[in-house]
Amino acid sequence: MISIRLGAPRGADPADVLVIPVQAADQGAAPVGALPEEISAEVSQFITQTAHAGKPGKVEILPRPLRVPTKILVVGVGSGDENSWRAAGAAIARSAAREAEVAVIVSPQLAEHELRGFAEGLWLGEYTYRLRDPKPDQVRLLATVTVAAEPTAALTGVLDRTRVIAARVNFARDLTNTPSQIKTPSWLAEQIKQQVTEGVSYSVRDQAQLAEEGFGGILAVGGGSAHPPLLVQLSWNPPGATEHVVLVGKGITFDTGGVDIKPNDAMQLMRKDMGGAATAVAATLAAAELNLPIRITTLTPLAENMLSGGAWRSGDVVRHYGGLTSEVHSTDAEGRVVMADAMAYAVAHLEPDLLLDLATLTGASRVALGKKTAALFTDSPELLESLTTAAVAAGEQVWQMPLADEYVKDVAAEIADLNNAAGNPGAITAALYLREFAGPLRNKWAHIDMSAPSWSGEVDSELAKGATGWGVRTLVRWLTTRAG
Template identity: 65%
Template sequence: MIDIRLGGARPESAQGCVAVPVPAADGGAPVAITPGLLPDDVAAEAAAYLAETEHKGAAGSVQSLPRPLRQPSKLLLVGVGAGDEAGWRTAGAALARAAVREAELTVLAPAELTDAALRGLAEGLWLASYRFAMIEPKADAAPKLAQVTVAVAATPEREAALAAARTVSDLTRFARDLTNTPSQLKTPAWFVEQVLARTGARVTATVRDQDQLAAEGFGGILAVGGGSAQPPRLLQLSWAPEGATRHVVLVGKGITFDTGGIDIKPTEAMQLMRKDMGAAATVCATILAAAELDLPVRVTVLAPLAENMVSGSSWRSGDVVTHYGGLTSEVHSTDAEGRVVLADAMAYAVARLEPDLLLDLATLTGASRVALGKKTAAVFSDNEELVAGIGTAAAQAGELVWRLPLADEYVKDVAAEIADLNNAAGNPGAITAALYLREFAGPLRDRWLHVDMSAPSWSGGTDGELVKGATGWGVRTLVRWLQGLAA
């Protein structure tokens, strides 16, 4: 990760590549650089260049002004929009790309830079500079940017904001790494090993293997994982700080590869199924962040992990699965496997963990993408406070959510002929999937929230702080939400 520091050069002595924030002007007036950020002669030159290029100050827009044989040697005039956290996050992402060939960058921030804006700037820099590849980049293509100095006073509050941004960005990158890794490596056992290597002493772990899952009655996880040579796991993580008054359980779908099972997917739909454990990566990264940030909220994570493969031992359409706790599912599609493993974990959480709040996250349905597009996660809950809290946290984090209804008129479609429920009730697919999961929330259904994050878990290209590939969606939102609970 880029080394980001506070302090540094005064405007009159800035050297090398220097980023200058350009706020958007109100009412169509010309944009202007904050007075005092640059020496007068350099400021006049920059102002003339802004006028010539018709820079509007839109967040993330960058104009590069080379100044050969002079100092600073280059100005990056970057729009910060309204100057809020979102604008600075977008600006940070743009700078990570515009300065990728520079070894160092100085950002001339205004003296009144808020802690939130600093956090946004840092997150944008760290997340947009993320790279994942199984091969080393060529020397002439490798990023050079290693250090960024934000030229602003280093107060304790700003240092704390920067530290929080570092933790959340690092663990978002960790979630991206887990999700991007090819499934030939990413077995359920491998996933567990990677997470345990990051837990440290403050987060405790319990790992259930195939035999333990069978002994305790986790029939859904066993059914989905039964066709694979790589046996399933249930990873349980706990962060239990002294004095915590609320207990949150986060459940994340962890299908390390999804062929669709006997109801096999077409080739194109299977191509990116290494990402089908993105929610497990998110919830595991979130609890690690909660511990590192010392959040005074008790958090338990459940990550049901399985490969949904095709073999002579695969589960079949028409089978009846008995879940933890006794509810049964008639299998209408082996390609609706995520909700089946989540059902086991949710039922276990309700029966054994006594949470105050229960959230599940999953790359669950294509229907949510059809409804909301590629950037927005669907949320479902009967709890207004939960929906509002997640919505506020997502807005702060720069991630998008939208509430869809738990429409009771579709409850009848989730019923089965020879079992309690069926696992693939059909359209509207995101809603019927949520209604199926609600049955496993039991007495916690009024304190439960479901997030269908299938679409925003993966980016098809560069987009703000996102790069092509896994996004680590939800880590930032969940951490902000937990911070809100702790406030």
Template identity: 60%
Template structure:
């Protein structure tokens, strides 16, 4: 990660960045929001007017100043100056200065903690890189250090440290999700998390034999076709004095062929991302533990490969879940809800949570309803809906509530079992209604988030890079910081 530090006496040499606020009134040019040397200030004002730089969030213009200092000024728009605007500016600067070895970002003396968080988060997340092979030298990120030219204070140092923690675990979630499935078996996932878990985090792993013995029929069935056996990973953070217990459940399908109901080739190309929910919940718990948040959190990641072989589960099978509910298998390509059901039922029966939250790259139908950037949110609890909507908006990870429409509740029933795992359209809603059956006594304190589309970005976009986004880590940490 780029080194970011605060220094109110930073030397204004080399490449510097100046934030630009949105133009006011009829003015075509935005307004520089930091103090520049007098000669540079005059040039910047003229340059902004000539280029009609309006200060739009994330817009960057470059003013070269050869043979003078600073030698280059990057003019980065922050829009209205809220956290999202500073995040967009930080992301744009990470790209604009990628070939520089260092960058000094001028900042107004009254820079808020929220603005600092946004700026740093944009820089750290937009500078993320993932490659299996060595990166070509001409494409490599050279930017190693960013100095934010503003006076340090304990509050600002704390805000920067907290942002670094969340960004680091978001990047970890991206690493997990981007890793090709040839490497990313359920056991590999477990080992990566074991190595990352810090003080105060308890790691418990159930392997296939224990899953079979304890009745996790859904996880065992979905993972039955692969030589890479399934796992149930359980992480626990239990700080002294915590009064609330939140259980996070994340879908962890490390590769999804669709099973015997096999997907077409095009639909399998990105199925390494089908464990994005598991990556998000473990990343969030590890961040919460590092931050020392005073809320008890358990993360459950049911991990399996949904493969095709002679031992694969079949359409027409009946699976018995943890706790006794049964599912008729109408499609082996509706596997995520089956493993989530086991983990949710286990949480309700054994962990006594106050709140139950699940995240899953669950349905393509959610993209049809909400597009590529917005996750679908389901709950019958208005306070939880409001809390998650606010947390997602602040984190830059938007969510939109969809209804738990009771007129479709009967569709998830089966003639020969309790539930039908593929009840059909509207697919995002019927999947949520299926999962609700496993929330048991917690159905009024349960949230389901279908984040299939925003878990992956097809191109660089703001703080997102091409590939896995780590969606959910930032939203979960923001929301968990409000739970008490």
């Protein structure tokens, strides 16, 4: 990760490359910090000539050959809110990628939210995922960014916390981007295990244990693969914790659709179908590293939905953990089937105060809300407000979708308790199906369908092309608030 330091640029000489954040003003844009006298007039004229209006993340480059600084990057921070500073940080990570070091001129009264946004954008914006070596012109050289602010304890603490969160977002991105011929359930379980930090306990149930204990949904979905299914459990239980949150993350390492096979185009990005598991795990690890005083248990059912003589079939009846049964109407509605087992186990044995599941579950949520917004389902007004507030603060987006009673009848089945694919409206009926496994916790449960925002088809502010690590920032903000 790029090193971010607070204070004056090192050495007596000014920095070779200078970053000047500018905020939207009544006429054009104005620097947020006082500029050195020798460049002030030149920069003001440059802002006017380029018609820079301070748009968040907008970068204009002023070359100054044979002078110091040799280059000035003018970057917009909009109205100065955290999201705008995040966009600015990401833009600098890319615009200055070929520089070794840059210095950033900020206000002497730099606010915590400004530094947090800029640092997070910088660390998330520098992210790339490649299995091949980059071309020479793609190699990132930027190693140090000096933010010209007094290194107070408060600002240093902001940097330390932000670094943890950004690193965990990038860990979730790495897991999700990894091709599925590598990312089997056992490989993913091992990657999680290797990241376990002090105070976090790790356990995994293998196929034999899942069968012995009755996790029929996970076994059914993973039965067609040469790579057996697993259930990973992480626990963070710090002294003094008064609330217990259980997170369940969908971990389908590849989804062919099973017997109800997907068309090729729909299968192309199915390596991302474990994005919910990656988010839940990364957020739990971040909470532990930040020493949040809240108990968290994370369950990630891991399976590969494949075709073989052992694959589950449409018309089968699956018996879940705890005894509820599902009539299989589509083997391509597999995520909810594995998550149902994990949720039922959590309710029966973990005594959670709150239950939250995250899943790349339905294309219907993208149709309803577009590419950047996750669908949030809950019967709890308190969870709705707290999760929405956390998402807004984190620069991510959720929108409440209804758990509409008129579709409850569609989730029922003829020869089993439930129908795993009740049809349209697809995101709503999927949520209603999962709610049945929340049991007595249905008023303390929330479901987030994050299928669309888990992946970006292009570079967009702090998002790299590919996996976004969506939800890690939201969960950490939410858990931090709950921890007090």
